Amino acid sequence: MKVSPALLKGMPMKAIIPVAGIGTRLRPHTHTIPKALVPVAGKPIVGHILEELAPLGVKEIVLVTGYMGDRVKDYVAESFPYLEVCCVEQEERLGLGHAIYLTKECVGDGPVLIVLGDTVVTADYSAFVGGGRTLIGVKEVDDPQRFGVVEAREGRVMGLVEKPDVPPSNLAIVGLYYIVNSPLLFECLTEVVEKDIRTKGEYQLTDALKLMLERGEDMGVYPVDGWHDCGLPETLLDTNRVLLKRSGGNGKSIEGSIILPPVSIDPTAVIEKSVVGPYVSVAAGATIRDSVVRDSILSSGAIVEMSLLSRSLIGEGAVVRGHFQRLNVGDSSEIEMGA
Numbered sequence: 001m002k003v004s005p006a007l008l009k010g011m012p013m014k015a016i017i018p019v020a021g022i023g024t025r026l027r028p029h030t031h032t033i034p035k036a037l038v039p040v041a042g043k044p045i046v047g048h049i050l051e052e053l054a055p056l057g058v059k060e061i062v063l064v065t066g067y068m069g070d071r072v073k074d075y076v077a078e079s080f081p082y083l084e085v086c087c088v089e090q091e092e093r094l095g096l097g098h099a100i101y102l103t104k105e106c107v108g109d110g111p112v113l114i115v116l117g118d119t120v121v122t123a124d125y126s127a128f129v130g131g132g133r134t135l136i137g138v139k140e141v142d143d144p145q146r147f148g149v150v151e152a153r154e155g156r157v158m159g160l161v162e163k164p165d166v167p168p169s170n171l172a173i174v175g176l177y178y179i180v181n182s183p184l185l186f187e188c189l190t191e192v193v194e195k196d197i198r199t200k201g202e203y204q205l206t207d208a209l210k211l212m213l214e215r216g217e218d219m220g221v222y223p224v225d226g227w228h229d230c231g232l233p234e235t236l237l238d239t240n241r242v243l244l245k246r247s248g249g250n251g252k253s254i255e256g257s258i259i260l261p262p263v264s265i266d267p268t269a270v271i272e273k274s275v276v277g278p279y280v281s282v283a284a285g286a287t288i289r290d291s292v293v294r295d296s297i298l299s300s301g302a303i304v305e306m307s308l309l310s311r312s313l314i315g316e317g318a319v320v321r322g323h324f325q326r327l328n329v330g331d332s333s334e335i336e337m338g339a
């Protein structure tokens with residue numbers, strides 16, 4: 001289905017953000033906070049997602065909550081009070097397709113955006129939703145086997161497959177979707193769930209999109225450059241770098257310390273006699289004292305003292321305390337300490 005952009009113009013844009021997952025790959029951080037609230041570049045992941053959507057005039061979001069869902073709901077209500085939030089609880093984590101299937105009542109009949117709760121996509125969202133056509137955000141990758149994959153011809157989706165052993169292309173689905181014909185989406189999701197169509201044990205959104213395609217939905221691909229995954233410690237640190245570089249951070253000089261931008265330092269954080277940056281996020285109430293910290297994320301209340309840190313994630317309230325060394329090194333000596 002292709003709908004005239006003019007017809008869509010007056011329609012309020014809704015966005016579904018599924019955040020029910022357990023975030024096992026980000027443990028131990030997700031033992032105490034849900035993945036969507038893990039801090040990156042100065043705010044929780046879901047905070048970045050909602051800020052990206054703001055220029056589009058998204059007024060209503062549909063949150064699919066599960067693991068520690070109340071914390072996500074409270075954060076969104078406090079930090080984005082202008083948003084109307086419709087919450088759906090996914091009691092059993094049966095897959096992304098199942099999570100979206102549960103949102104039917106909240107979404108209604110209009111077009112809808114779907115953005116994964118652990119991925120910050122920096123894209124031209126107005127172009128993404130402006131064409132009146134169902135679009136799937138994609139990016140060329142070297143290892144498509146790990147993702148949902150799209151086969152496309154001249155920008156048009158010809159086929160979709162979830163985590164294929166033999167990928168038909170290297171176009172990975174990045175977790176950003178614009179669905180014009182949401183009644184058809186829900187019809188296909190219902191079929192996937194009711195007929196128990198599972199791939200890799202889960203009800204997949206990709207399988208429902210494939211059914212939509214078979215039923216004649218016109219679907220395009222939308223190339224996305226700014227795809228910032230936050231699901232693994234390494235990708236979270238990479239995303240921290242990219243987002244700080246993009247925003248410039250908020251670092252100002254702090255007496256007695258050296259701040260190397262870009263950094264994001266919460267006003268309630270304490271920095272003493274340290275070198276901080278580049279690419280460091282320091283959350284509320286965290287402390288860095290007598291240390292050198294770069295390329296790292298400190299969650300709220302974390303304490304780092306007398307330490308040299310790089311590419312590190314320090315969780316809420318965690319304490320890292322090193323020690324000073326006393327050396328008396330002779331000529332032509334060579335000393336290596338730690339990795």
Ligand code: UTP
Pocket residue numbers: 018019020021022023024025026035064090092093094095096098099116117118231
């Ligand atoms: P992931 O597949 O990354 O799962 O979900 P996860 O639980 O968050 O993380 P791992 O694999 O255990 O480390 C991608 C997105 O889809 C949501 C997740 O919350 C995340 O935002 N999701 C996934 C659901 O809401 N429900 C599901 O059943 C599956």
